[in-house]
Amino acid sequence: MELKDQNLVCQDCGKEFVFTANDQKFFEEKGYQPPKRCPDCRKAKKQAKSSGQKYEITCSKCGEKGYVPFEPKNPEGLLCENCFRESRDK
Numbered sequence: 470m471e472l473k474d475q476n477l478v479c480q481d482c483g484k485e486f487v488f489t490a491n492d493q494k495f496f497e498e499k500g501y502q503p504p505k506r507c508p509d510c511r512k513a514k515k516q517a518k519s520s521g522q523k524y525e526i527t528c529s530k531c532g533e534k535g536y537v538p539f540e541p542k543n544p545e546g547l548l549c550e551n552c553f554r555e556s557r558d559k
């Protein structure tokens with residue numbers, strides 16, 4: 470099957486980017502899902518990870534602000550570090 474370059478839309482910034490035939494082949498060989506983000510956002514995400522970026526959350530228990538090392542998918546029900554530790558210790 471002949472692969473063609475595809476235009477995909479980045480789910481982060483909404484920009485179109487090209488998923489080249491070469492990349493498609495590579496992704497398919499590896500069994501990866503097609504990319505959801507443009508190379509810029511992917512790079513930014515990687516950098517955020519390696520720079521230890523943290524996301525601010527509000528603790529659902531004590532209302533204090535806290536930080537988590539990942540992007541919260543469900544902002545409700547998040548605990549600050551203290552409450553998290555407490556809930557785990559019990």
Ligand SMILES: [Zn+2]
Binds near residue numbers: 480483484510511
């Ligand atoms: Zn993007």
Ligand SMILES: [Zn+2]
Binds near residue numbers: 532533548552
């Ligand atoms: Zn808390």
